[in-house]
Amino acid sequence: MSEKSFQFTIEPWSVVRENKEYHTPIFNLLQRKMRLEAKDERNEGDFFVLEAPAWVNVIPITGNNEVVLVEQYRHGIEQPTLEIPGGMVDPGEKPLESIKRELIEETGYESKKWSSLGKVSSNPAIMTNYTHLYLAEDCELSTSEIPKGDEHERINVHLLDMDDFLNYVANGTIHHSIMVAAVARFMLNK
Structure with a gap:
């Protein structure tokens, strides 16, 4: 390109x-x-x-080419969603530090192989922040504890084959716009 x-x-x-x-x-x-x-x-x-503070998202892929996803309830649309892990950048953290923390907190997985997929405007019409996008490869489960998330988060972790993951993006099952932007960046970098 x-x-x-x-x-x-x-x-x-x-x-x-x-x-x-x-x-x-x-x-x-x-x-x-x-x-x-x-x-x-x-x-x-x-x-x-x-x-708003900066946000972070990651496409975490295991050594078996499975994508680690989180299912959670979203109060804005009053429905559960299937998403890649992500969150806010805490004060004093760099985006990569934040997403490594979020991946472990939300899924129990971690990776030693990280790459940036760039950043996108979260919603430039009404928001001041950017979302930093990452790819984490060869992810491994690092804890047997069930992730707790934040106080009001209830998260179910799912592993999906890459083809199923991309089909869910294509058919709208995965519809969060920032997640779709991350997938677009991922596909452009392949």
């Missing part, structure tokens, strides 16, 4: 004022007064964005 870079041409907006409207443990709701000053136009408006 080409390393050619796209040249953006749209004018940037500037922040006139920013207020923290609401704080939660996982994000802040910010109200930003933004201004665009182009050659023939001046535009100003209020925008709301979610300020």
